[in-house]
Amino acid sequence: MNATPSHQALQPEFRLLVLLVSIGFFMQGLDTTIVNTAIPAMAANLAEDPLQMHSVVVAYVLSVAACIPLSGWLADRFGVRNTYFAAIIIFTLASLGCGLSSSLNQLLFYRVIQGIGGALLLPVGRLAMLKVIPRTQFLSAMSLMSLAGLMGPLIGPTLGGWMVEVATWHWIFLINIPMGLLGVLITFKAMPNVTEPGVKPFDFSGFILLVIAMVGLSLGIENFASPHQSLWWSMGLVLAGVLAAIIYAIHAHTHHNALFRSTLFSNKIYAIGIIGNFFARLGGNAMPFLLPLMLQVAFGFEPFITGLLMIPTVLGSLASKPIIRQIIQRFGYRQVLLVNTLLVGACIASFALTTADTPIWLRALHFFVFGMLNSLQFVSMNTLTLKDLPQQDASSGNSFLSMIMMVSMSIGVALAGTLVNVFSAYFGSEQIVTAFHSTLIFLGCINLITAAIFWQIPRHTQI
Template identity: 35%
Template sequence: MPLALGTFIVPLIVACAMFMENVDSTVIVTSLPAMARDLGHSPITLKLAVTSYVIGLGVFIPVCGWVADRFGSRKVFSTAIGIFMVGSLLCAASTSLGMFVAARFIQGIGGAMMVPVGRIIIFRSLPKSEFIRAVNYLTVPALLGPVVGPPLGGFITTYLHWRFIFFVNIPIGVLGIWLARRHIANMHEEHPGRLDWPGFILSAGGASLFMLGLSLVGSGLVSFGKTVAMCVVGAVLLAVYWLYAQRVERPVLDLGFLRIPSFNASVAGGSLFRIGLGAVPFLLPLALQEGLGMTAFISGSITCASAFGSIFMKTIISRVLGRFGFRRTLIVNAAFAGASIAVYGLFFPGMPHWLIWLIVLVGGVFPSLQFGSLNSLAYADIPIRDIGRATSVASVIQQVSLGLGVTIAGIVLQISHKVQGHPSIVWSDFWPAFLVVGLFSIASIPVTMRLPANAGEEIARGRRGTT
């Protein structure tokens, strides 16, 4: 394959997978109220559909690199797209909450392998001189997904049926598999080493039980005692893994990276911010539809405004970091990001749609700056040889944090609804949930304040020099 064609076609193939994942995640949250009615459950209970997907991602992301090395990147990538498509079809065919949650978990398994393995394919297929151009191609679907997803999901849900949203992935997935088989070599390592199976079982089992237990709190699907037991067992398994990881040479998740201040601030401290960030895609469409009575289409047309704010910030983030540095940016912007999330709780019936759209647009700016800064800072002090292993740790903690955001928002919304005693969910039930998740962003400030003033200075200078 000519180099110029490879620089375009390989990222395009990975972009097919990324576009599938981004569109799917934004489409589904717009359609949750309609799904809940058809499946006979409260819209809040459908948070299980979001967290089950995140659990699938978090469980399998740590092993995707080893699996690609063992069986070949093209084979694993194509199989992952196929698994994601099967999960999509099962979602469309679901007739119960349990079946739908299981189908979302299967989608999560496919998603965990698609994009990370796709990135591996890019960095192994192209010379380093082509990396920046290839990654630029790859960012297009990441930007388009949140723009296209909400209004598309809203349109299909309002004017067709929510089940049709899961067929959107099928032609994209078929194209991705066909292109992968034609243009990607099945590269793999001769001796990938042994997978840390004990560590994988402990970490995956612990995270899954803990997250699932929290998601079931207040759902009425299982008893409170069982949900507490799941959370306790999950927490114990995670604690055992922490002790285990200190004693093995190459654990599946090397928590030793958290001793690096910049990585700790980005991943551990940033997890508090991501809890708030993860809650918004679930909470905002629910507030607009159930609280303010909007159709799914109007709701989706409004929620996509945050994506435009995010795109704008991506064009100036390098200048902001170059001017103020990571530490000051993260401290000040955490307060703005938290406020931009909390202000959604002030929406009320009769509020002009254009004003809500404008607030959501601005609300996409500050979280985007925080998210981009945290992701850049994570690798400021990581040796190149350890980037892959550090990425596994960061990815799992990020996904768990985003899932926790949905779970916490759902729990606070349930409590608010019961305390206020409304027969059904109304607009005034939402402000405590938005306030709580907004405060999580602000709670990340004390962690960030421990950073040295010049943290990530080389990256900030480099970013400034490239703009």
């Protein structure tokens, strides 16, 4: 049977481009997750406290978030091929720097550079496909590319755990180098350098305000429990972040060329979706960092076993994908998000009931259920947020959502790490399990705030 005109199979001349974008998507997805199971081994090698190592995750995610607004403008100004080529080079060289690091400060420096490259890989690659591949074949191209995005989180934790057992933690970064070199070799063959005429000047003042807001909030929260920084320094960072966010809100309302115009938030559904996304992801996105840390530091699991135990979470996410649309059609966005938000919060808090003696089958089932609920939450929130945006706001609205998703992940990981340290200091270092359990209950309770936000969704809001 022939494909319908709107869903044609991908033609051979575009397959190399899809492969190239998939390489970038895979590297970014892998690097977001592969570090999580390796953190205790990295801490031991670098003579650091594993409970203070969340900065390795935060540095990468935060720099990705900060540079997302740059991606579209750079691609339009200098061309998608040149920008993508630069992104792969930056990401690959930074991965080499991470792999050769001999101190935490060196590693953090290269993780920031790596995040800058990672911020450009997926948005620019997706933009290249959008500009080059005909609309009739775009769905097929996106489906193939999404497989690479799923493979990174699926194998990342297990691969990271295996590598620190058979080699050293340095190899979780060095593994990017052959993939990066492959991407470099085929970029000029597969991707035309499409540019846009008459690109508007970049909103540097707005960009700087956004960076200050993101860095101030994330690092302020991260440093609250740091023995190396004073409480006043942390409070100053948070205050600077809040002030920068307020000034940007004024800037977005008055500046005609602002990165994200305030008119975006005149759409009630979009505003609810953005705020809900931010709070919902604080707990959900902290789990891939917090759970492997608890399994190893509190329960004494080996890194490879820890990585294997994280696979059911990704499988649960995959299993939920085919049924999400039918669930939303049946019950509507408001009911789905209200109920599922509370279920996700309860599931996060219920991890506090687990111990080192919890049966493996029960732990795997627990992770699978969490993966299903979390995936339903994220997909529902994202589609709700973007569904009513007018065409002229679609690109800007999607970029802002992507940035909020990464900022929330950064703050969520920083918050989780800080809470573990605060509770560890309160209960005593010998009560580390209690510290993790208290953190999980706190993160689960944040979803009560999220549910209150989604209560504002108009009734009968459908796909």
